[in-house]
Amino acid sequence: MPVASPWFRQLSRLALPLIRSAASPGVVIEQAIPGAPGVRVHRPEQIRSRAALLWIHGGGLVMGAAKQDDRLCGATAAELGIVVVAADYRLAPEFPFPTPLDDCHLAWTWLLRNAARLGVDPGRVIVGGQSAGGGLAAALAQRLYDEDGVQPIAQWLFCPMLDDRTAARRELDEIGHRVWNNKNNRYGWGAYLGSRPDENEPGALESPPRHAVPARRDDLTGLPPAWIGVGDVDLFHEEDLAYADRLRAAGVAAAFHAVPGAPHGFEAWAPNTTISRDFVNAGRQWLSDFTR
Numbered sequence: 001m002p003v004a005s006p007w008f009r010q011l012s013r014l015a016l017p018l019i020r021s022a023a024s025p026g027v028v029i030e031q032a033i034p035g036a037p038g039v040r041v042h043r044p045e046q047i048r049s050r051a052a053l054l055w056i057h058g059g060g061l062v063m064g065a066a067k068q069d070d071r072l073c074g075a076t077a078a079e080l081g082i083v084v085v086a087a088d089y090r091l092a093p094e095f096p097f098p099t100p101l102d103d104c105h106l107a108w109t110w111l112l113r114n115a116a117r118l119g120v121d122p123g124r125v126i127v128g129g130q131s132a133g134g135g136l137a138a139a140l141a142q143r144l145y146d147e148d149g150v151q152p153i154a155q156w157l158f159c160p161m162l163d164d165r166t167a168a169r170r171e172l173d174e175i176g177h178r179v180w181n182n183k184n185n186r187y188g189w190g191a192y193l194g195s196r197p198d199e200n201e202p203g204a205l206e207s208p209p210r211h212a213v214p215a216r217r218d219d220l221t222g223l224p225p226a227w228i229g230v231g232d233v234d235l236f237h238e239e240d241l242a243y244a245d246r247l248r249a250a251g252v253a254a255a256f257h258a259v260p261g262a263p264h265g266f267e268a269w270a271p272n273t274t275i276s277r278d279f280v281n282a283g284r285q286w287l288s289d290f291t292r
Contacts, residue, residue, distance in 0.1 A: 231262025
């Protein structure tokens with residue numbers, strides 16, 4: 001397993017304690033499941049729909065926390081009039097697969113068990129996330145399908161991290177993708193899957209465990225409709241487009257939204273730009289079809 005933390009993970013450890021709760025106007029944030037893992041519940045004062053969103057934060061599977069997405073979750077809750085539950089999960093490499101996915105599953109189970117108290121219809125829950133969180137959301141949808149229990153009605157995926165085989169493509173190391181490059185990607189996947197991301201390793205396992213890598217699933221039939229949005233200069237653009245194409249080939253409705261010239265996670269670190277607002281609004285417009 002990887003033992004050395006790269007610079008971006010060290011920076012995250014310093015920055016995360018400084019992130020303050022940022023409740024949106026008209027939205028109350030509640031903590032649930034004390035300790036870690038846990039959830040943050042964004043409850044609008046005016047609930048207009050019994051649908052709900054389970055949101056999973058990004059961070060390359062090795063950093064991040066639910067509170068980093070308070071702004072997005074709160075604004076989504078207020079605009080659509082739905083409850084948004086943001087999941088926290090334990091991070092690799094200290095907690096490799098399946099722990100992060102298990103924690104997201106725990107948040108899903110908590111939401112369903114508390115649906116009546118939250119004013120939520122348990123049959124109308126969407127799963128969503130950004131980057132690593134988008135990958136975990138896609139993996140959770142696959143796991144829930146295989147468990148044959150209550151299913152999510154949609155997947156809302158921002159620049160999802162779906163395929164460990166991207167990390168094995170050494171030619172991508174030279175491109176220098178902004179925000180999240182392929183060397184970072186190799187560390188993240190290696191930490192999550194338990195392989196060492198060094199120069200002597202291929203960067204992708206020959207046969208990863210079931211539900212660990214969403215893009216490795218052979219049959220995508222029966223999964224929920226999906227919206228996948230990503231910048232076209234994002235490292236994940238190619239794998240995200242391929243996943244959308246495979247969903248459609250399997251008979252699953254899949255909308256793919258590419259933003260020209262946009263790097264990884266731009267909507268999170270430049271939220272006040274026109275390009276980010278338009279991108280998120282396009283995603284919410286799609287999501288609104290499932291929340292009416």
